[in-house]
Amino acid sequence: MLGYLLARAGVEVLVLEKHQDFLRDFRGDTIHPSTLTAMDELGLLEGLLHVPHRRVDHLAAIVGGRRLQVADFARLKVRCPFLAFMPQWDFLTFLAHEAARYSNFQLRMQSEVVGLRTQNGRVAGVEARTPEGGLEVSADLVIGADGRSSTVRQSAGLRVRNLGAPMDVLWFRLSKANTDPDESAGVFGAGAILVLIDRGTHWQCGYVIPKGSYDEERRSSVDEFRSRVHRLVPHLGSRLAEISSWNDVKLLTVTVDRLEQWWRPGLLCIGDAAHAMSPIGGVGINLAIQDAIATANILSRPLLRRDVVDRDLARVQARRSWPARATQRVQLLAQRRIVANILGDERPLQPSLALRILSSVGWMRKLLAWLIGVGFRPEHPAAPARTQWQAAPQIPSVP
Numbered sequence: 001m002l003g004y005l006l007a008r009a010g011v012e013v014l015v016l017e018k019h020q021d022f023l024r025d026f027r028g029d030t031i032h033p034s035t036l037t038a039m040d041e042l043g044l045l046e047g048l049l050h051v052p053h054r055r056v057d058h059l060a061a062i063v064g065g066r067r068l069q070v071a072d073f074a075r076l077k078v079r080c081p082f083l084a085f086m087p088q089w090d091f092l093t094f095l096a097h098e099a100a101r102y103s104n105f106q107l108r109m110q111s112e113v114v115g116l117r118t119q120n121g122r123v124a125g126v127e128a129r130t131p132e133g134g135l136e137v138s139a140d141l142v143i144g145a146d147g148r149s150s151t152v153r154q155s156a157g158l159r160v161r162n163l164g165a166p167m168d169v170l171w172f173r174l175s176k177a178n179t180d181p182d183e184s185a186g187v188f189g190a191g192a193i194l195v196l197i198d199r200g201t202h203w204q205c206g207y208v209i210p211k212g213s214y215d216e217e218r219r220s221s222v223d224e225f226r227s228r229v230h231r232l233v234p235h236l237g238s239r240l241a242e243i244s245s246w247n248d249v250k251l252l253t254v255t256v257d258r259l260e261q262w263w264r265p266g267l268l269c270i271g272d273a274a275h276a277m278s279p280i281g282g283v284g285i286n287l288a289i290q291d292a293i294a295t296a297n298i299l300s301r302p303l304l305r306r307d308v309v310d311r312d313l314a315r316v317q318a319r320r321s322w323p324a325r326a327t328q329r330v331q332l333l334a335q336r337r338i339v340a341n342i343l344g345d346e347r348p349l350q351p352s353l354a355l356r357i358l359s360s361v362g363w364m365r366k367l368l369a370w371l372i373g374v375g376f377r378p379e380h381p382a383a384p385a386r387t388q389w390q391a392a393p394q395i396p397s398v399p
Contacts, residue, residue: 001289002143002270004095005296007105008042009384011303014137015105016128018112022089029085029197029204032286033073034378036080038293041381044098045080051094053086054200058365059372060185063351067185068359073373075366083373085184085198088285111135116142116155116267123156123266141299141308144269145288148255148276153269159260163332165278166340168214169195169252170207170225174239176200189232191346193339195279196233203236205229206252206279210343214251222246254278256328256335262321263313270295270316275324278331280339281372287324293379294319300382323376330371 003015031053039045059071073082099105110131117125117136125138144152153160176198187194193208207229209217217225226240243249258275262268271288298315302308342349351359358364 001095002145002292002295003105003107004099004102005292005381006300006303007099007102009296009300009304010104011300012104013099013106014139015099015107016111016113016126016137017107017109020110022092024089029087029199030282030285031084031086031091032283032375033076033078033080033082033373034375035286035289036084037078038289038379038381040079044094047098048091048094049084051086051090052200053084053090054198056083056085056184056198057081059083059369060183061355061359062185062187063355064189064349066351068351068355069365070355070358071369071372072362072365073369075362076369076373078374087199113146113151116152118266121265123264126152140266140306141303142267143295144267144273145271145292146273148257148272150269150273152267153259153273156264156267156269158262158264158269160257161260163256163258163328165254165256166211166335167208167343168211168254169279170209170214170217171250171252172205172207172243172248173199174203174205174236174242176202177239180235187232188342188349190348191343192228192232193342194229194232208339208343211254218246222249225249252279256331258321258324258328262317263310265310265313266308268295268299268313268316270320274317275321275328277324277328278335280331280334283327283331283372283375286373286375287327290323290375290377290379291316291320293381297379297382300384320377326376 003013006013036045039048057072057074058069061068061070075081096107099107108130111128113126113128115127116123117127117138123142125136126142128135128137142152144150144156146152180203182198184198185196187196195206195208197204197206222243222245226243230236230240255276256278259269262270262274270291272284274291275287277284277287295316298319299308299312302312358368
């Protein structure tokens with residue numbers, strides 16, 4: 001996204017992606033209303049909404065077998081009052097296709113950054129590994145947008161503050177039946193939480209476990225695991241046999257952290273590389289895209305002048321650190337008050353009074369939808385200083 005925005009502004013951009021494609025099971029699927037608004041402002045919304053997706057105008061929680069609506073996006077006064085559930089590989093392919101319209105944009109797949117190049121105490125580029133061998137890239141600015149296990153931030157020696165998470169997630173998929181509800185939901189039961197993401201042809205499932213308990217889970221039989229899932233969602237029935245072994249279940253390690261300083265001379269981290277978010281609310285993608293927009297707005301002109309100074313990088317952090325911290329506070333509160341309490345209590349679960357009030361009061365459902373779908377300080381793309389647009393090349397779609 002940042003590569004597209006900078007290229008749109010006339011900056012020479014090279015994006016390095018270590019994989020040969022964008023297919024990742026652990027990437028989120030939610031495109032939020034604030035992102036859809038930004039896409040509209042960029043003139044990309046119509047094309048994006050032609051990519052297959054599912055529109056979700058509310059979120060539900062099933063607590064102790066009782067269904068409660070907890071977030072109502074249809075009430076938001078925004079361009080697109082819904083979440084768009086779209087596989088992230090399709091979203092990234094769409095962005096790469098649009099960015100390739102600009103002659104000053106390059107995307108290199110299978111190019112893994114393994115270290116930084118420095119000159120006179122300033123980051124001056126990266127070293128990468130490709131199928132053809134080593135690659136050295138010189139750059140006026142290196143952007144670390146390589147996620148919560150960022151090689152860039154580790155190589156830069158930036159200090160990380162770990163905020164803690166009481167959970168990890170077991171990730172698996174099950175086929176979808178015609179009789180299943182067309183609704184993504186969180187299912188809460190005695191000592192257990194399951195997230196069901198409707199991907200149209202199948203369910204992407206996230207079973208929440210206490211932090212660090214993965215090895216203990218695997219010491220039990222897969223039959224026991226299937227039984228626990230069945231108790232939470234009985235209608236999945238015989239489809240649970242699709243989990244034939246532990247090889248069909250992947251671990252997603254949950255991390256919540258943030259950098260004390262997002263930058264050093266010649267380098268800036270954004271997105272999960274700067275502030276890893278909890279999966280609660282699925283807002284990590286939204287925060288990362290808002291970071292990208294703010295970064296492009298602030299740095300496009302200095303990059304065009306080839307004169308990015310520390311003050312410019314500090315402005316990006318000053319602009320985006322408050323939204324990240326505020327969102328993490330909300331997530332940490334939910335982790336402590338909801339997730340940790342449920343995982344630590346095997347007694348039968350009933351909806352709390354607070355949850356019943358939330359479900360029954362319209363403005364509260366709208367508030368939660370705003371926190372998830374719009375968030376703190378949404379960003380708007382600035383008009384480009386200049387562009388080098390050309391006809392889009394034909395890029396094969398991801399199978």
